Amino acid sequence: MADRSALTRRGLFRGIGSATVVASCTRTHPGTATNTPSTDAALSPGEIGPSPSRLSFELNGKAVQVDVEPRTTLLDALRVDLDTTGTKKVCDRGACSACTVLVDGVQRNSCMMLAHDVEGRTVTTVEGLADDGHLTVLQRKFVEHDALQCGFCTSGMLMSCSALLQRTAGRGSALSKEEVQDAIKGNLCRCGTYPHVIAAVLDASKERA
């Protein structure tokens, strides 16, 4: 589960004035500050920013290291710094789920997390679903059922739906329509793909059962 003491963007804005935040953030994962290229003055041990500092995590099965500012969201770090652009930016404030990724296997809005929150953790994006280029059953069913039109919500839909399939994996029976609907309640689509998304996920769950 997510580390509740980690900095989140929402908590950060709620908790303290943003000027203070930009000046100095305390990282909750100790032991990485030594690698930072930061030259910021008057930092206590474990503090980072405002310049970029080193962030290490596992992205789609590979260890990555990148220097990012404390204010950079996980979404921007993925898209801007790591060119992992399958994860989409749509609302940038946690309302649409287009930027959903799995952090330690749990789906999160990457726009609502700061990049440094994933220090040492495992992140899976849509690019990480396929195994060595082989599409998953869910991905194939999305294509077969035309569960995508413009495709901009599709990455987020897939992350929510594959999390659903994963957390119900042991069950051995097919999912119900209501379960799928619940799983994608937060995933907004403007082209109107919901009926085909639901059909695709149900079909994938049948194949599993």
Add this chain to the structure above:
Amino acid sequence: MAKTEIKVGFGDQVKAVSVELPKGEAKPWDADAQLEVVGKPIPRRDGALKVSGRAKYTYDVNLPGMLYAAVVRSPLPAAKVVSVDTSAAEKIAGVKAVVQVAEKGDAVLFAGQDVAAVVAERPEQAWQAARAVKVEYEQRRFVTRLAFAATPDAPLVHRGAVEERRTEGHVTEGGGGDAQGNKRPLRPMKKGDVSKGLKGATVHEAVYETQVQTHSALETHGIVARWDDDEHLTVWASTQSIFSVRDELAEVFDLKPTNVRVHTDYLGGGFGAKFGASAPGSRLGTIAARLAKQTGAPVKLMCDRHEEQVCTGNRPDSIQTVKVAGKGTALTAIEVQSIGTAGIGTGAGVGRNAFAVYTKCPNILVDSSDVFTNAGPGTAMRAPGHPQGAFAFELALDELATKLGVDPIELRLANDEHPVRLWQFEEGAKRFDWKAKRAESKRLREGKARIRRGCGVAASIWGDFGRPKAAVVTCSVLRDGSVEIRNGVQDIGTGIPTVLAQIGAEVFTRPLDTIIVRYGDSELGSSVGSGGSQTTSSVTPAVRNACEDAKEKFIEHVAELLGAKPADVSWANDGTLSAGGASITFAQACKKIPGESITATADRPATYGNHPMPFLGAPMPQIAGVQFAEVEVDTWTGVVRAKHVLAMHDCGRVMNRLTCTSQVNGGVILGTSYALMEQRVMDHDVGRMLNPNLESYKICGAADTPEIEVVLTDVYTGANNTGAAGIGEPSTIPTAAALACAVFDALGEPVRRLPMTPSRVLAALGAVPAPKGLG
């Protein structure tokens, strides 16, 4: 000129007609055509790229050395720019340039207007710098409330002449007269004499209101601009019209259009708001190219969600006074007086539903006006004018039907003349079990049940706006045995490349995976914008002509190889080509192509038919559609749930039943969202949008979506060689109207304002006082 006989019609109503085909035109696929690939439910070919995150949209383009731009926007709805101080912004780390877009003394007309722009190494730096630009304004009086804006006391929004923005692919209703204050009449649609039709008839009159809806495409407007040298500009644009982007940038920067290259490999939705290099309320394309020129680096400028909501277009609102009269089942008069605001822009007409669907009515007047307000400009949105017009008129029609004591379908059947729509009404009523459902809703209504059910029906009208000579397509048979189709069209999300491949596969009887489609690039031959539901109808006939021409040349090549005449070459389904006892496989014949390929280029002639019925007397077919809707209403809470929509649609010959069904689903869901959820909320005291986001601007989610049943009624129009017509817009026109009629059936009281929120439902029931309207 020689005439060709073809079979046109639909269902069992098929007849032979003679058409004069333009020179070089392939014989249309008519009712007798037996097609193997076209029409089949084939998954879109870029599906694998989209589900694996590998499809690169404009937003995803990361070029080496690329900078990020952000725009400073006015927070005020009406003001004069007094000063712009960029000094603090320029000092921020990573900032490369800060430019003024509005100069001292310039007028600001809405909250969200471009004032300045910044460009920096990273997006965070650009946003920080944008916030650091200090702008001093002199505030002016403003108006954002529609009804007040139409009065003589309202401040004038525009002080000079207003240039009408025309969106490619949309037939606007046009300006009809001089502005009076903020009010500018549109050309009225008129026939007969309404006052005559009112005499001795049963009359219903009421006022209907619709809200401002925003397009809310998931990919925001944006562009990446790179100057290759002083004369050559390359851009990646999130656009539904590659060639209007090219032409606009060429004009602004005084370049040859051919020196501007536009890429749109993948597009995250448009819905009418993404034409041209910029957005309706922001010159973002020009700004990005200017900053790229100034910094000598590629520049990416994407709107954020707030900007997307306030300055990239919207569907205008409306206040419509509808008068409708009838005797028995005959409509005798229809009159619609409407005002609406497209903010600082134009285009608040209410479409053609009231004027052109129930054409047996002899006396009709539809009179609408644009009213300017200090808000972001409206622009074409999926069937501009029509959903709002359909809502008001179809609900009024049901209210009249109640007064006349006739069934809503009976009234529609008696006054509509489109044979396909009549068939859709009748077939749909059976399939939907209309009579039994209406009886059940009556039982619940009369029993004053808490949870009511209701059913409604509404019509769609659209034209086949397929454009002649707009799409130039090249087809090449390559030495490796593949067939390549090239055209610069963009895919807005409908799956057009898949349909183009199907045309190629059909003509050449080759496997789909051997057909290569290159698109989304202005270097690949001119094409149409995806507006007016015209892409498929404009491009597929040109593709077919190019493929047929290339095939003819290929057969000549084969004939030469086999030492036969081209007319003697027979083409088997497995690709074997034979003549006079000799044969060769398709692959072998391709290997022997002299040079690299056998190539043909073709376009599409003007539409040459209008079966089964013309669109408003024009030489093009009218596209028919009917939707049935069922709702459940909780009379205690006022919550309306859309339960079921049966969507019966004509889009000519269906090209791909799978992607076409997806589009219809999308039309119904957008219409459901419009009917029940979406609304731009303005703070009229400060002139700003209060919900410029996606959490308080509500769009339909999976749980709000009704069960949707799509019935595609193929119609063979003989109007172009593939028979394709549009579906994107027609499929969203009647949804809100049908839902409103269903709510009326459930409650016995009409809800005459969209969205049909709980408070409005409860007000209709008399349970709470009526909330304030747009006035």
